[in-house]
């Protein structure tokens with residue numbers, strides 16, 4: 001376990017972000033996927049409605065991906081593996097974790113993955 005970083009701080013960050021995402025997803029779930037109520041059909045064509053649905057779906061998927069990243073980071077915290085790169089096992093720089101507490105790789109490995 002990392003002694004050089006404030007685990008409580010990162011745990012709080014992750015939990016707050018996770019709660020925010022869950023709230024957002026819960027709010028969206030209540031809505032019909034493609035709204036076609038009379039008031040909107042006049043101004044909004046079905047194509048527009050479909051497009052809006054696609055956009056909100058994409059946002060939902062993005063949020064879902066982040067939720068998975070955060071949950072996996074929290075899981076690594078429980079396993080005392082938080083803060084170590086999942087690829088090379090090196091410590092992840094604290095600055096990187098502050099920027100993205102759900103980061104799973106060190107900067108070097110992240111750059112290698114992106115360059116692929």
Ligand SMILES: [Zn+2]
Pocket residue numbers: 085086087088089090105106107108109110
């Ligand atoms: Zn690495």
